[in-house]
Amino acid sequence: MWIDISQRLEEGIPSWPGDTPFSYGVVCTKEESGSVNVGQITMSAHTGTHIDAPFHFDSQGKRVIQLEVDRYTGPARVIHLPGVRRIDREALKKADLDGVSKLLIRTDAWTDRRSFPRWIPPVEPEVAPFLAEKGIRLIGLDVPSVDPLDSKELPAHHALARSDIHILEGAVLDRVKAGNYELIALPLPLTDADGSPVRAVLRPL
Ligand SMILES: Nc1ccccc1C(=O)C[C@H](N)C(=O)O
Numbered sequence: 001m002w003i004d005i006s007q008r009l010e011e012g013i014p015s016w017p018g019d020t021p022f023s024y025g026v027v028c029t030k031e032e033s034g035s036v037n038v039g040q041i042t043m044s045a046h047t048g049t050h051i052d053a054p055f056h057f058d059s060q061g062k063r064v065i066q067l068e069v070d071r072y073t074g075p076a077r078v079i080h081l082p083g084v085r086r087i088d089r090e091a092l093k094k095a096d097l098d099g100v101s102k103l104l105i106r107t108d109a110w111t112d113r114r115s116f117p118r119w120i121p122p123v124e125p126e127v128a129p130f131l132a133e134k135g136i137r138l139i140g141l142d143v144p145s146v147d148p149l150d151s152k153e154l155p156a157h158h159a160l161a162r163s164d165i166h167i168l169e170g171a172v173l174d175r176v177k178a179g180n181y182e183l184i185a186l187p188l189p190l191t192d193a194d195g196s197p198v199r200a201v202l203r204p205l
């Protein structure tokens with residue numbers, strides 16, 4: 001059985017402060033067109049469960065279409081680090097990361113999904129080379145960023161990119177136990193985009 005770890009995209013879903021709010025509306029009704037309801041979606045590429053393309057934080061970086069689908073599908077390990085202040089070497093030292101190429105970290109830090117969090121545990125840039133050495137190519141979190149929310153330099157985003165680790169943000173891991181799963185979290189084929197919403201699902205292995 002697949003477990004849905006995606007945030008529902010619906011009116012009221014929080015977006016990054018100041019960023020485009022999510023909306024879905026029928027712009028032409030079945031009554032008007034005589035055949036179909038036609039919807040329009042307006043949203044930031046960074047709302048809900050989504051991936052970041054390097055172009056998000058590097059104007060020369062890859063766009064969404066250039067990201068291989070293999071990065072977002074396949075075996076993944078979920079680790080549970082409740083109450084951590086930061087995701088650093090210390091926080092990760094007890095985790096078994098051997099043979100893992102996709103790592104999802106459940107922090108439980110985003111408790112009320114109806115509002116944007118005031119604080120999140122950031123990923124420390126120093127862990128990027130350490131994770132890469134372990135063979136990790138994708139990191140996923142249950143919070144909306146890998147950097148402190150007020151960061152402009154985005155050191156963790158850059159360090160992860162330098163270590164060739166892709167980023168999944170805003171996964172809903174509240175009811176997911178630590179363990180091994182198969183992951184599917186595919187971005188849309190957006191040619192130029194800096195990020196993409198994903199439908200992320202896990203199946204226990
Ligand atoms: N949407 C934004 C609008 C303005 C400033 C930052 C963001 C972000 O999304 C940053 C976040 N670290 C992210 O990668 O999702």
Ligand SMILES: [Zn+2]
Nearest residue numbers: 046052169195
């Ligand atoms: Zn993002």
Ligand SMILES: [Zn+2]
Nearest residue numbers: 052145146169
């Ligand atoms: Zn990000």
